[in-house]
Every structure is written in structure tokens, then in C-alpha cells.
Amino acid sequence: MEEASLAVRRARRANATTLDLNGRGLTEIPSAVFDLEKLQHLDLSNNSISFISPQIRNLKHLEVLKLDNNLITSIPDEVMGLPNLKELSTEGNPFLKATSALSQSRLRGPSTSHADSGDASGLGLGPSLRPSTAQPDGGVAFGRRGGPSFSAGGGGGAAGMGVGAAPAGVGGPSWLAAGGPGGEVSRLKDESSGDKSSSSSSRGGEAKVPSFSFKDIQLGKIIAQGGFSVVHEGTYRGCRVAVKSIFDPKVTQDLIDEMTREIVALQKVRHPFVVQIYAACRTPPKLAILLEFLPRGTLFDLLHGGPKQRVDLSREVTMRIALQVxxxxxxxxxxxxxxxxxKSHNVLFxxxxxxxxxxxxxxxPIEGPVPSMEFAGTASYMAPELLFRRPPIKEKTDTFAFGVLLWELVTGEIxxxxxxxxxxxxxxxxxAPLPLSGVLSGDLKRLISKCWSVDPGSRPSMSEVVETLERLA
Incomplete structure (x- = not known):
């Protein structure tokens, strides 16, 4: 299969009216596509695209746009405003309820819209709400007179993932400049079987994680380091990745188990607000995974880093980050x-x-035996039942940690x-592990206090937390 970048170059040279980028492992639409102003038919199905750039407005002759089986959560107004668009297919995407309704004369049914927050902090983070409810036949039909026929699948695949965001453009300081990594292509292919990357849609089961060989990796600088692992920026078959590898010379069973847990979890969890896994090397002593490269650093850096990293977040941006997590x-x-x-170190941008x-x-797993590393973690975010080794209600330990993270977001304190x-x-x-005097909102104080309940059973579920944050956002 040719590289997407090569396909785009050929289309440009030929002034092509059709471009097929189906199943190329894309995480974003290559920016060069928006220069193909004569395009009439564009197929971007079966990728991992989560964001449609407003630059799509340049494709004024586009008649057919296929976006099936991606991670798209909202259709921007620029798509619906394309003057010649007749067909728009979006089956298998985790659509959200509208946050700014399109005109009902233009789009019938539940509207989805991309909104730029325009907040003063310069962080244009898109809205993050619940998905629209699918109709009984597993889909939601939309349409407009003289415009595109629009079908959004509500059945299996990515549509069942839950919630996603439609991030807006980013302004402000130069390091927050708008746009992604310049239309890079993430075509991560299984060397032995020819399968698509694990980030592609997998119907009826978990996505398979392909294997990779270190001879195909070009390692760059270290971007993070933990007790037993190190993360490098890297290049794999022409695309930027994060390479997380075990550096301990003695590869113990605990380290193997930890890496295995991460692989199993990431292949099971496919979501716009969770880092994506592309491939894994499971042959000791070289244990490593290839992950989505997230260039904007961690939430810890954003809140507590040096002058070039730290940003004063507006309330709107703070709430959006909290809601996404x-x-x-x-x-x-x-x-x-x-x-x-x-914890804030594990929230990346x-x-x-x-x-x-x-x-x-x-x-x-929530169900099943307690793993040997159950009581490992970061003490500042750990629930009392973990610190005192009392029987936990497992998912409620995450609720407690989220309460600490929310406090950190709101107060800006470590x-x-x-x-x-x-x-x-x-x-x-x-x-009351941390002072709430710096939390000005009474509603947020009550939510954080509930998350910190000593009794795990009294803490809200994360679904209840999401509902509360949606109401307060």
C-alpha cells in the first residue's frame, strides 16, 4: 500500500478529482489534502482521525466525503457549508450532542458542531460531552434539502466508545500554535500479517496490536523517564511515535507483567481521550511499545512547569480538560x-x-484477583484504602485520584x-486531604469532597462525575 503522502502528491500532480486514503492509519487529515481544490471525491474511511480542520473549506468542489470508522466526534460547520457536497458518510464515529446547533433548515435531527472556544488563555480545546443517542436501527439519519445525505452509525465499532472531543484551533503563545504535525502519516503495519495498525477500527472484538522490530525504529531524544522505563521520541516507517521501553538490565516477571497490562489495556480502550497504541515488541530483553506521539507535554508541565511551559488556564479551559479526563x-x-x-504527569496533550x-x-480488570502491584502508584493521588491496604472498590480508587487531579487543575497547586x-x-x-479554600465554586467543592469520601461506596461513579462537570462547564 502506497504512503498517503505519496498518494496526495500524485493527486496534486495529476489535478485529480478523486483521492482514496481509506485505511492508511491516519490520525489527522494531511494538510496537503486541503490544497487539492479540484477534489470531488475524498475517502478517509477506516483511519483514526479525530479532528477535521477548518481548512476543509478550501475543497469547494467536493461532492462526496467518506469519514466512516474514525474517531470523529463532531462535524464542523465548514463541512456542512461546502457548497457542492452531496454525500457525507460518517458511520462508526463516536458523535456528541451538539454544543452549538446548526440551523435546522440546513441540518435536520440532532446537530453536531465544531466550536472554537476563543478563550483568553490561548488553548482552544473543543467541547467534550456525551454522544448522541442512536435510534433503534443503530443509526441517526440527517439531511438537508439540496445538501448532503448524512448517516451516522450508532451501532458497533468506534460508535460504542462513549465520549469524544472536537478540538478547536489553538492560538496564544508560539508553542501553542495552531495545527498538527504538518500532515504526517501514521501507517503502522503488521510486518508479518499485513494487518492495519492497532489504532484502526476492529469490529466484533479488540484491535490486534502488531509487532515491530527495533531495526525499523530511529530513536530521538528522551521525552520522559520513570523508575523502570524510558520514553523516546522516535520515527517508525516515516511517522513520529513515542517509544516506551524497559531499560532495567534485569527484566523481571513484574516488569513483563506491567508491560503486558499496558498492552492489553490499550488494545481494549479505544477512545479520543486515551493515548493510542500502534505496535509492541514483546521479546525480552527488548520490551517496548509504540504509542501515539503527543508533542505538547503533560498537564503537570502546563500547571507547574517553567515559564515557557506554564500557562494560566481560564475556567473554561480548566473545565474542558477536567471533562476530557x-x-x-x-x-x-x-x-x-x-x-x-x-495524575497530572499522565495527562498528555x-x-x-x-x-x-x-x-x-x-x-x-475491575473484576478478578488483585494484581501483585495493586499498591504501587503515586501517594499524592492514592485513595486511603490503598494507602492503608484496605479492600478497595477498585474503580472508586480512580474517582478519588480524579478528585485530587481536579483540585490540582482548579487551584494550580501541587x-x-x-x-x-x-x-x-x-x-x-x-x-479532606487538601484545603478547599482555593476552590471558588461551591459546586466544584461539593464534587471534589464527594470524590474524596473515605468510604469508597460513597464516592460518585465517573459517569456521575461527567454529568456534574457537563452541567458546570
Whole structure:
């Protein structure tokens, strides 16, 4: 299969009216596509695209646009405004309820819209709400007189993923400049079987994670490092990736289990607000996974980094980040998993500043035996039942950690900064581990306090947290 970039170049040279990029492992629409102003038929189906750039308005002659089986959560006005568009297919995408309705004379049925927040902080993070309810036949039909026929599947595949976001353009400081990595192509293919990358849609089961060989990787700089693993920026078959590998010379069974847990969890969790896995190397001593490259750093950096990293977040942006992380956790729990390491270091940002939850090395099923590393984690975010090794209600440990993360987002402070584990343990078991004086909203105070309940059964589910945040956003 030819590279998508090559297909685009050929189309440009030939002034083509048709371009087929079906199943190319794309995570975004290559920017060069928007220069093909004579295009009439564009097929982008079966990729992992989550964002449609407003530049699509350049394709004024486009008549057919196929977006089936991607991660798209909202159709921007620029698509619906294309003057010659007659057919728009979007089956198998996790659509959201509208946040700004399109004109009912132009689009009948539940509207979906892409809105630029235009907030003062310069972070244009798209709205993050619940998906529209599918009709009994598994789809939602839309249409407009003289315009495109529009079908959104509500059945299997990506449509069942839950919630997603439509990130808007990013303004503000130069490091938050709008746009992604310049139309890169992520065509990650299984060397042995020729399967599409694991980020592609998988009907009727979990996506298969292909294998890769280190001879195909060009490692760049280190972008993160933990106790037993290191993450490099890298290039794999022409696309940017993050390469997470075990660097401990003694590969223990615990390390193998941790890597396996992350692979299993990420192939099960396919969601716009969760980092995507592309491939894995499972042959000791070279244990590694290829992950989606997220160039904008961590939430910890955004809140607590140096002058070039730290940004003062508006309330609107703060709530959107909180809602995106909450939606990710809601979905993770819905597929029967607990994350178990929710913290600002593990919330990463893509080029469009969409928040994505990462690091599933401590994740485990809600049902089943307690894994050997159950009590590992970061003390500042750990629920009292973990700190005191009491029987947990597993998914409610994530709720507690999210409450700490929400406090951190709202106050801009580092939780339990400078305290040792013993001091944190005593605060966590008090029901009020951190001061709420810096939280100005009474509704947010009540939500955070509920998340911090000493009794796990009294904490809200992440679905209830999402509902509350949607109401407050």
C-alpha cells in the first residue's frame, strides 16, 4: 500500500478529482489534502482521525466525503457549508450532542458542531460531552434539502466508545500554535500479517496490536523517564511515535507483567481521550511499545512547569480538560478496567491540545484477583484504602485520584507538595486531604469532597462525575 503522502502528491500532480486514503492509519487529515481544490471525491474511511480542520473549506468542489470508522466526534460547520457536497458518510464515529446547533433548515435531527472556544488563555480545546443517542436501527439519519445525505452509525465499532472531543484551533503563545504535525502519516503495519495498525477500527472484538522490530525504529531524544522505563521520541516507517521501553538490565516477571497490562489495556480502550497504541515488541530483553506521539507535554508541565511551559488556564479551559479526563475514565470503567495511576504527569496533550490519559502499566480488570502491584502508584493521588491496604472498590480508587487531579487543575497547586507518605496517609483518611479554600465554586467543592469520601461506596461513579462537570462547564 502506497504512503498517503505519496498518494496526495500524485493527486496534486495529476489535478485529480478523486483521492482514496481509506485505511492508511491516519490520525489527522494531511494538510496537503486541503490544497487539492479540484477534489470531488475524498475517502478517509477506516483511519483514526479525530479532528477535521477548518481548512476543509478550501475543497469547494467536493461532492462526496467518506469519514466512516474514525474517531470523529463532531462535524464542523465548514463541512456542512461546502457548497457542492452531496454525500457525507460518517458511520462508526463516536458523535456528541451538539454544543452549538446548526440551523435546522440546513441540518435536520440532532446537530453536531465544531466550536472554537476563543478563550483568553490561548488553548482552544473543543467541547467534550456525551454522544448522541442512536435510534433503534443503530443509526441517526440527517439531511438537508439540496445538501448532503448524512448517516451516522450508532451501532458497533468506534460508535460504542462513549465520549469524544472536537478540538478547536489553538492560538496564544508560539508553542501553542495552531495545527498538527504538518500532515504526517501514521501507517503502522503488521510486518508479518499485513494487518492495519492497532489504532484502526476492529469490529466484533479488540484491535490486534502488531509487532515491530527495533531495526525499523530511529530513536530521538528522551521525552520522559520513570523508575523502570524510558520514553523516546522516535520515527517508525516515516511517522513520529513515542517509544516506551524497559531499560532495567534485569527484566523481571513484574516488569513483563506491567508491560503486558499496558498492552492489553490499550488494545481494549479505544477512545479520543486515551493515548493510542500502534505496535509492541514483546521479546525480552527488548520490551517496548509504540504509542501515539503527543508533542505538547503533560498537564503537570502546563500547571507547574517553567515559564515557557506554564500557562494560566481560564475556567473554561480548566473545565474542558477536567471533562476530557473524566470522560476517558468513564469509558475505561465501562470496558471493565481500572486505570490506577491517574495524575497530572499522565495527562498528555496532542498538537491540537486535546487531553489524553496515558500510562496503563498499573491498570487491571475491575473484576478478578488483585494484581501483585495493586499498591504501587503515586501517594499524592492514592485513595486511603490503598494507602492503608484496605479492600478497595477498585474503580472508586480512580474517582478519588480524579478528585485530587481536579483540585490540582482548579487551584494550580501541587497536591501534598513536600509531604512524605505517612503525612499523606493521615490526610487522605480524614476525608479532606487538601484545603478547599482555593476552590471558588461551591459546586466544584461539593464534587471534589464527594470524590474524596473515605468510604469508597460513597464516592460518585465517573459517569456521575461527567454529568456534574457537563452541567458546570
Amino acid at each position: 473524566a470522560c476517558a475514565l468513564e469509558h475505561i470503567h465501562s470496558v471493565g478496567l481500572v486505570h490506577r495511576d491517574v 496532542g498538537s491540537d491540545m486535546t487531553a489524553k490519559l496515558a500510562d496503563f502499566g498499573l491498570s487491571h 497536591p501534598h507538595d513536600g509531604l512524605d507518605v505517612e503525612a499523606i496517609r493521615g490526610k487522605a483518611d480524614s476525608g
